[in-house]
Amino acid sequence: MRLSLLAFIARRHLGANFLRTCISVGGVGIGVCFTILMQSLMLGFEEKFVTETIESSAHVTIFDEYRAGTDDFEHWADRAAGMPVAVEGARPRARQFRIKKPLEILDAVRRVDGVAAAAPNVVGSAILSFGAKEAGSTMFGIEPETEEAVVATDQYVEEGRLTDLYSSGGAVILGSGVAERLGAKRGDTVNVAIRSGGQRSLRVVAILKTGVTTIDYSRSYVLVSLAQQVLGLGRDVNRIVLRLADHEQARDVAERIEGLVGYRTESWQEANQNFLSIFVIQQTITFIITSGILIVAGFGILNILIMLVMEKFPEIAMLKSMGFTARDIAATFFLEGCAIGILGVVTGATLGYYLTEFVGSLPIPQKGLIESEHLMMSDSPRSYVIATVSAMIVTMLASVLPALRAGRMDPVETLRGHA
Amino acid sequence: MTAAETPALETRGLVRVLGDGEMRTEILRGVDLTIRRGEFCAIVGPSGSGKSTLMYLLGALDRPTGGTVAVDGEDTAAMDETLLASVRNRKIGFIFQFHYLMPEFTAEENVMMPVLKRGSPVREARERARGLLDELGLGDKLHRVPSRLSGGEQQRVAIARALANEPLVVLGDEPTGNLDTKNADRVFAVFERLAKEKRQTIVVVTHDPHMAARTARVVRIVDGRIVDDGPTREVLERMG
Numbered sequence: 001m002r003l004s005l006l007a008f009i010a011r012r013h014l015g016a017n018f019l020r021t022c023i024s025v026g027g028v029g030i031g032v033c034f035t036i037l038m039q040s041l042m043l044g045f046e047e048k049f050v051t052e053t054i055e056s057s058a059h060v061t062i063f064d065e066y067r068a069g070t071d072d073f074e075h076w077a078d079r080a081a082g083m084p085v086a087v088e089g090a091r092p093r094a095r096q097f098r099i100k101k102p103l104e105i106l107d108a109v110r111r112v113d114g115v116a117a118a119a120p121n122v123v124g125s126a127i128l129s130f131g132a133k134e135a136g137s138t139m140f141g142i143e144p145e146t147e148e149a150v151v152a153t154d155q156y157v158e159e160g161r162l163t164d165l166y167s168s169g170g171a172v173i174l175g176s177g178v179a180e181r182l183g184a185k186r187g188d189t190v191n192v193a194i195r196s197g198g199q200r201s202l203r204v205v206a207i208l209k210t211g212v213t214t215i216d217y218s219r220s221y222v223l224v225s226l227a228q229q230v231l232g233l234g235r236d237v238n239r240i241v242l243r244l245a246d247h248e249q250a251r252d253v254a255e256r257i258e259g260l261v262g263y264r265t266e267s268w269q270e271a272n273q274n275f276l277s278i279f280v281i282q283q284t285i286t287f288i289i290t291s292g293i294l295i296v297a298g299f300g301i302l303n304i305l306i307m308l309v310m311e312k313f314p315e316i317a318m319l320k321s322m323g324f325t326a327r328d329i330a331a332t333f334f335l336e337g338c339a340i341g342i343l344g345v346v347t348g349a350t351l352g353y354y355l356t357e358f359v360g361s362l363p364i365p366q367k368g369l370i371e372s373e374h375l376m377m378s379d380s381p382r383s384y385v386i387a388t389v390s391a392m393i394v395t396m397l398a399s400v401l402p403a404l405r406a407g408r409m410d411p412v413e414t415l416r417g418h419a
Numbered sequence: 420m421t422a423a424e425t426p427a428l429e430t431r432g433l434v435r436v437l438g439d440g441e442m443r444t445e446i447l448r449g450v451d452l453t454i455r456r457g458e459f460c461a462i463v464g465p466s467g468s469g470k471s472t473l474m475y476l477l478g479a480l481d482r483p484t485g486g487t488v489a490v491d492g493e494d495t496a497a498m499d500e501t502l503l504a505s506v507r508n509r510k511i512g513f514i515f516q517f518h519y520l521m522p523e524f525t526a527e528e529n530v531m532m533p534v535l536k537r538g539s540p541v542r543e544a545r546e547r548a549r550g551l552l553d554e555l556g557l558g559d560k561l562h563r564v565p566s567r568l569s570g571g572e573q574q575r576v577a578i579a580r581a582l583a584n585e586p587l588v589v590l591g592d593e594p595t596g597n598l599d600t601k602n603a604d605r606v607f608a609v610f611e612r613l614a615k616e617k618r619q620t621i622v623v624v625t626h627d628p629h630m631a632a633r634t635a636r637v638v639r640i641v642d643g644r645i646v647d648d649g650p651t652r653e654v655l656e657r658m659g
Binding site for chain 1 (some may be wrong): 471504511515536
């Protein structure tokens with residue numbers, strides 16, 4: 001009952017000062033609207049990148065090497081600390097570019113908790129040529145079935161299928177960018193330089209187009225055995241790629257597997273650390289800009305409420321003489337601030353939704369990290385939650401001061417001044 | 420003492436000091452005053468004599484520096500802010516020289532305000548407001564906002580608001596100061612009737628002897644002290 005009376009007074013105050021209310025609601029609304037737009041834009045890009053990364057690369061990769069420090073001589077010398085050992089002129093040993101016993105390791109990791117699929121890879125750089133044109137490429141030797149279970153690649157294969165690699169006589173799938181550089185199309189025969197000398201001709205059976213520029217411009221796929229031959233690896237593989245049931249578990253699982261097999265094992269997060277840390281910076285910038293906008297809106301509310309309170313001093317004195325307490329008065333003006341905040345959030349969220357849709361529909365083609373015809377806008381509720389929560393916090397903070405001022409005012413002083 | 424005999428207002432050795440250091444001013448310097456129920460009383464004195472300050476203290480809107488104020492036998496010095504506010508709400512009705520009506524609310528809503536604050540249901544508050552405004556000749560202007568009422572009408576709405584909770588004491592600070600003679604007379608007629616018929620206590624602060632002349636008792640204050648107190652005619656005669 002009492003609160004409803006205060007709400008009644010608050011509502012009438014706001015209604016009677018309609019223009020002023022609109023201006024402050026507008027201030028909050030614009031703040032919320034642009035916060036949502038910025039968040040959607042930034043999150044959209046991040047989400048797209050993360051999804052593409054998770055979909056187009058392995059969640060966890062086991063490499064044919066040890067983590068720095070685990071196999072060098074100084075590390076060994078450290079372990080001998082306390083013993084009279086002096087190490088001088090230490091030099092890295094010749095590295096072995098292979099994973100030993102790949103079948104046993106595959107078997108072992110497939111049994112690790114959280115691992116959904118595992119596939120062997122043979123990866124190395126190869127020089128492809130087509131007529132007079134040459135292009136470097138990262139060649140992936142794969143087993144199409146196991147590979148497909150780890151990285152859904154087939155969906156990006158155009159003009160053919162991943163399993164076309166089985167066709168006799170040596171087949172290759174080229175990344176669209178690689179094909180473009182070579183000027184090769186499906187059905188053409190390209191040559192690949194073999195490490196140990198000579199060449200081998202491969203028929204282009206399909207084109208890979210993921211939309212991730214770095215992949216499309218570098219990769220080519222062949223069968224494991226062919227890659228082993230081209231890269232001179234005998235019967236070894238140099239990577240094992242894994243898919244997990246939950247990609248968020250990648251860091252954990254990678255750590256466990258590294259402990260198990262000894263080889264350097266990377267999660268997708270670690271592999272994309274550079275990008276992920278850019279997103280952190282990006283989020284920080286967004287946060288700074290949007291909090292700036294919202295703080296300005298907060299000052300708008302502060303300003304308008306202070307004016308309102310000053311103007312209402314005689315009436316507040318009268319309300320106090322009628323038996324309203326300092327808390328009642330403060331609550332009334334605080335409610336007014338909150339109402340402005342809520343109206344602002346609703347207006348801003350609506351505007352923000354349409355503005356986000358509009359910006360997302362603008363033809364702004366992108367080619368770089370990711371290829372897209374439009375800006376990628378996130379439709380995650382996170383943007384709205386962030387905007388709403390921060391706008392309400394700012395509004396409440398901005399309302400507290402004028403509300404307390406109104407509550408604290410001395411009715412006698414005001415009445416004396418007017419008498 | 421039975422409830423009927425409890426004075427409506429009583430002060431003992433009331434002192435009010437404003438300001439500190441060089442700005443320190445003794446507004447009231449020991450006021451002993453007893454006002455019974457149903458009295459119609461004027462507090463007169465030159466401006467700056469402390470009459471308004473006395474009224475704020477009587478109405479529990481201000482706290483004394485020294486001495487005591489009792490409203491209906493309850494010492495206000497011992498009360499916290501909430502209790503004081505509740506005393507103001509239930510037992511006091513203020514009327515000021517300026518009406519201080521809330522411009523966003525209609526005449527009716529302005530009068531309903533103290534009743535709603537008390538916790539009464541809206542319907543009851545509305546009936547009460549209508550009855551009072553009717554009595555004060557504003558029955559046809561219930562839904563007007565203050566800016567669409569004349570000065571006299573505004574002041575009558577303010578009076579209706581002061582009476583809304585049937586307060587024990589109505590305190591008026593120059594309640595007719597902004598009104599012409601005709602409107603001022605109407606207001607005083609209402610006060611007289613309230614005191615006589617409803618045994619409500621009316622205390623009016625004024626510096627206008629013509630207004631004071633319509634009351635039954637006059638308390639004269641000079642420099643923060645009561646210098647004369649008695650039936651209106653006698654006090655006014657002594658004033659000359």
